[in-house]
Amino acid sequence: xxxxxxxxxxxxxxxxxxxxxHFAAAHYVPSEEAGACRRMHGHxxxxxxxxxGDELDECGFLVNFSAIKKLIHDxxxxxxxxxxxxxFSDAEPDRFPTTEVVARTICELVQExxxxxxxxxxxxxxxxxxxxxxxxxxxPPAKGGRAHA
Numbered sequence: 090x091x092x093x094x095x096x097x098x099x100x101x102x103x104x105x106x107x108x109x110x111h112f113a114a115a116h117y118v119p120s121e122e123a124g125a126c127r128r129m130h131g132h133x134x135x136x137x138x139x140x141x142g143d144e145l146d147e148c149g150f151l152v153n154f155s156a157i158k159k160l161i162h163d164x165x166x167x168x169x170x171x172x173x174x175x176x177f178s179d180a181e182p183d184r185f186p187t188t189e190v191v192a193r194t195i196c197e198l199v200q201e202x203x204x205x206x207x208x209x210x211x212x213x214x215x216x217x218x219x220x221x222x223x224x225x226x227x228x229p230p231a232k233g234g235r236a237h238a
Contacts, residue, residue: 095137096226098214102141106210108157111135112166116186119171119179129169134191135218136161138199142210151210152203160202161195192217192227200229 093109115131117123138161142151170177170186176194178184192215199212218224 093137095139095216096214098139098228100141100211100213102211102213103143104141104145104151104210105213106140106151106154108138108140108154109136110138110158110162112162114165114168114170116170116191118185118187120182120185132219134165136192136195137214137216138195138212139214139216140199140203140210141213142208144208144210146206146208151208152206156202157199160198164198165191188217188219188223188225189227192225193229196227196229 095107111133113131113133115129117129118126120127138157140152140157145151164173170191171179173186176184176198177186177190184190195217196212196215199215203210203212213228215227216224217227
């Protein structure tokens with residue numbers, strides 16, 4: 090993932106941090122319309138998480154790079170995503186472990202961690218590549234409801 094280029098997200102913050110990492114996981118999409126993806130299969134997901142903020146912490150970090158990777162890699166690497174009932178559900182389409190939902194979930198998990206930090210950085214984008222030719226970009230809604238421009 091060295092020298093990768095990702096879509097840019099517009100934000101008003103002074104600092105922007107990007108963390109790349111990967112994890113291997115299996116999943117299936119429990120819907121007739123999912124075709125072959127209805128069967129269990131696996132991917133090596135490549136993720137880029139973008140965190141932004143105006144203030145650095147007591148170490149001079151916006152957030153520690155290793156904390157971002159640990160949150161997601163330790164939770165999802167070498168798992169069947171469908172078994173993570175706290176994040177995904179086979180009964181609710183908005184919680185099927187599709188690339189879109191996994192990207193949103195990564196953003197939510199990272200933001201939960203960031204919300205506990207005194208400098209209050211924000212997760213402004215998650216880029217998640219599922220295959221060499223397929224990826225998703227998730228940008229959380231800005232405070233007030235609309236997604237980032």
